[in-house]
Amino acid sequence: KAGVTQTPRYLIKTRGQQVTLSCSPISGHRSVSWYQQTPGQGLQFLFEYFSETQRNKGNFPGRFSGRQFSNSRSEMNVSTLELGDSALYLCASSLRQGRNTEAFFGQGTRLTVV
Amino acid sequence: GENVEQHPSTLSVQEGDSAVIKCTYSDSASNYFPWYKQELGKGPQLIIDIRSNVGEKKDQRIAVTLNKTAKHFSLHITETQPEDSAVYFCAAINPSGTYKYIFGTGTRLKVLA
Numbered sequence: 001k002a003g004v005t006q007t008p009r010y011l012i013k014t015r016g017q018q019v020t021l022s023c024s025p026i027s028g029h030r031s032v033s034w035y036q037q038t039p040g041q042g043l044q045f046l047f048e049y050f051s052e053t054q055r056n057k058g059n060f061p062g063r064f065s066g067r068q069f070s071n072s073r074s075e076m077n078v079s080t081l082e083l084g085d086s087a088l089y090l091c092a093s094s095l096r097q098g099r100n101t102e103a104f105f106g107q108g109t110r111l112t113v114v
Numbered sequence: 115g116e117n118v119e120q121h122p123s124t125l126s127v128q129e130g131d132s133a134v135i136k137c138t139y140s141d142s143a144s145n146y147f148p149w150y151k152q153e154l155g156k157g158p159q160l161i162i163d164i165r166s167n168v169g170e171k172k173d174q175r176i177a178v179t180l181n182k183t184a185k186h187f188s189l190h191i192t193e194t195q196p197e198d199s200a201v202y203f204c205a206a207i208n209p210s211g212t213y214k215y216i217f218g219t220g221t222r223l224k225v226l227a
Contacts, residue, residue, distance in 0.1 A: 042203075042218075042220055045214045045215065105158045
């Protein structure tokens with residue numbers, strides 16, 4: 001069974017640009033959550049999508065957005081990049097059904113803003 | 115707001131010794147507590163989890179204990195090996211609420227050969 005796939009693995013962007021990251025969840029999983037990981041702030045929740053709808057959002061500015069497609073694949077977008085957006089962006093896939101709350105992470109996309 | 119405190123931030127043990135990492139959560143409605151291991155350059159990997167209806171769960175060399183009254187849960191690794199060296203994260207979640215994982219700040223475990 002394939003795991004969570006994130007693309008690309010690495011990105012270098014300049015300030016002011018925008019970026020789109022992609023996440024393909026485990027087959028059959030309908031929930032995709034996104035997290036930002038930095039050395040100083042740890043793992044911070046960005047948002048969660050379930051059945052193409054954003055269900056929850058963390059405390060991030062509106063420059064961070066996302067969407068989910070009918071096949072459960074998800075994308076997140078960051079506009080007007082700032083140096084502080086440099087981080088490892090992780091997505092997690094979950095069945096989110098009844099007691100099945102386990103979340104499985106992808107390898108992440110390492111974004112560097114210069 | 116919701117918070118998970120994790121201690122210690124770094125932990126060094128001799129190979130073969132035990133390691134214990136502790137977490138405290140604030141949301142009393144949390145009922146699922148996973149532990150993740152993150153190796154360099156990789157995403158977090160789920161290694162063990164516990165639900166609020168049990169007090170302890172064991173899987174070979176790793177075990178997790180939960181004290182709901184005190185809102186504490188702990189990861190125990192016995193007979194540590196060099197490959198256990200990684201960053202470990204605890205998390206708490208209230209599936210009936212916002213369904214967002216609240217993570218601890220991580221513990222960097224070093225197992226010295």
